[in-house]
Amino acid sequence: GVGPDLAGLRLVVSAGGTREPLDPVRYLGNRSSGKQGYALARTAVARGARVTLIAANAGLPDVAGADMVHVQTAVQLREAVLAAAADADAVVMAAAVADFRPAVYASGKIKKVDGRDPEPVALVRNPDILAELSATRPKAGQLVVGFAAETDDVLANGRKKLARKGCDLLVVNEVGDTKAFGSEENEAVVLSADGSEHPVPYGPKEALADTVWDLVAERLT
Numbered sequence: 286g287v288g289p290d291l292a293g294l295r296l297v298v299s300a301g302g303t304r305e306p307l308d309p310v311r312y313l314g315n316r317s318s319g320k321q322g323y324a325l326a327r328t329a330v331a332r333g334a335r336v337t338l339i340a341a342n343a344g345l346p347d348v349a350g351a352d353m354v355h356v357q358t359a360v361q362l363r364e365a366v367l368a369a370a371a372d373a374d375a376v377v378m379a380a381a382v383a384d385f386r387p388a389v390y391a392s393g394k395i396k397k398v399d400g401r402d403p404e405p406v407a408l409v410r411n412p413d414i415l416a417e418l419s420a421t422r423p424k425a426g427q428l429v430v431g432f433a434a435e436t437d438d439v440l441a442n443g444r445k446k447l448a449r450k451g452c453d454l455l456v457v458n459e460v461g462d463t464k465a466f467g468s469e470e471n472e473a474v475v476l477s478a479d480g481s482e483h484p485v486p487y488g489p490k491e492a493l494a495d496t497v498w499d500l501v502a503e504r505l506t
């Protein structure tokens with residue numbers, strides 16, 4: 286291990302994927318398992334930080350030594366992240382957040398009607414938590430780190446996303462059927478607002494997490 290080099294820091298990590306309910310039995314969701322975010326929280330605890338892990342539907346055991354907050358939807362995730370960010374030195378958004386949610390929540394199960402086509406599902410925009418944090422910096426000097434899940438033109442899209450979101454670091458990973466989602470390994474390039482780019486070779490999600498914390502620690506001192 287690297288020892289308690291993050292001691293004294295308050296870090297917030299989001300993990301997992303939001304679920305946006307349609308009715309009491311159905312939701313719009315994504316394939317995030319939470320493993321990358323949990324690896325970030327575990328490594329930060331191991332390195333001595335005070336960690337709040339905000340978990341969306343991860344179904345993983347709580348991280349020992351972290352303050353756990355469990356949420357389901359993007360709106361709930363935003364509330365929890367903003368509350369925890371008030372006194373955080375850095376916030377890392379590893380959660381896969383739904384960009385849209387159903388415009389209407391049906392309080393009863395939506396029924397299939399014989400001979401009739403299904404109603405289209407209208408969607409409305411969810412808040413962009415990463416962009417809001419980057420623009421407001423709830424604590425002065427706070428570092429904001431995003432992830433980007435891309436399927437094509439991975440680096441080019443990542444660079445655009447870094448500029449658009451306004452965060453300090455963006456961890457760009459390719460996602461697909463067998464890539465990143467749910468697996469124990471990941472591969473990424475960490476883009477920095479200062480223009481530097483840090484490739485992280487394919488390996489355990491903890492290794493990527495440790496690189497993220499190295500880059501965060503460098504920028505906080």
Ligand code: PMT
Nearest residue numbers: 318319320321378381382413414415431432433434466467
């Ligand atoms: O959970 P695993 O199975 O281990 O998989 C890990 C992962 C692939 C989910 C993770 O490494 C990852 O890429 N997380 C970010 C997924 C995502 O939502 O990417 P995005 O490109 O759609 O969003 C970009 C950034 O903006 C993310 O930091 C996201 O948290 C944030 N965001 C997005 C939308 C929104 N409404 N609010 C946000 O804050």
